[in-house]
Amino acid sequence: MNIAVEKPPLAADQQQRKAPLPTLTRRRLALYATGGLSVVAVLVFGGYWFSTGRFLETTDDAYVRADWVALSPRVAGYVAQVEVDDDQAVKAGDVLVRLQNRDYQARRDQAEAGVAEAQAALTAAQASQQVAVERINQQQQAILQAESAVHSAEAERRRSELDMQRYQGLVRDNAATVQRLESANANAIQARAALQSAQARQREQQSQLAMAKAQALLAEAQIKQRSAALASAKARHALADQDTQDTVIRAPIDGVVGQRRVRAGQYVVPGQPLLAVVPLHQTYVVANYKETQLAHMRPGQPVEISIDSFSSQHLRGRVASFSPASGNVFALLPSDNATGNFTKIVQRFPVRILLDQAEGGVQVLPGMSVVTTVDTRGEPADEQ
CATH class of the missing domain: 2.40.50.100 (RNA polymerase II/Efflux pump adaptor protein, barrel-sandwich hybrid domain)
Known part of the structure; x- marks a missing residue:
């Protein structure tokens, strides 16, 4: 007996759903998915650029430097x-x-001997000046004594002349003898001679005083000369000692x-x-940024540094200063664009970046190539 068996409607619907979709439908879904992902990517990238990316200035024309x-x-x-x-x-x-210093030590010893010799000559000149000063004092005392002798002789001359005048009157009046007049006359003559002798001794003492003063001036000049010679000898000794130390x-x-x-x-x-x-603890980075990237850069802004030798590690730093001119200005042969075939070229300006404390024991050596990224949103250190 043949019995026709009909499938339930529910089972038929399930088979239709399990059937493969048409090729056009699959392409359309893939296109929609790709478009959706593209829109999401654009939105993410746009959000990142608007919030962060547009403030970052990057260059790979940067190198580690040190003031060696x-x-x-x-x-x-x-x-x-x-x-x-x-x-x-x-x-x-x-x-x-260390250099061989035998010759320089000998020159230093010679200079020391010259200093000692100049010092001895200066001491001798100072002694001569002291002798001249004492002689001046001695002559001044001798002059005082000579002046006293002149005054005494002058007084004796006057007394003898007065006695002679009195005896002349007495002789005319026959009150005294001629012998007494001749004796008074002789005493007057002796007194005048004694006065002249005292005056001569006074002039002699004054002359000796002038000579003593001249010797004092000579001694003073010698002291200045010896002092200059001593200073010169000390300078030679200092140079010789400096050469020995060098x-x-x-x-x-x-x-x-x-x-x-x-x-x-x-x-x-x-x-x-x-x-x-080379002071490795004082390394810094010089990044050559284009002039179009400097508009918003300021000293103190944070910098992210990627070293080519340690690409997996990133260092931090701060913008320290900007060069006062482009690299072309300081070049040995700067370009001259005053020609008819002028082509405008964007110039680069060196920017000095100071490194923060290195992390992970990274050895930063001068000459290493780095990539620097300046965050121009950061406020300068002096404005915070």
């Missing part, structure tokens, strides 16, 4: 000993190179030794490069 010091000798000589090796860390004041070359700053070209036994001259000291 090239050391050169101030005096010529043979290198006695090199105290440091390549890439060795040193502290300020550490001895780096045979020892020390590190001016903390850092690491690099470019060591000096070797023991080498003859060096003043100004010849020997080695360099």
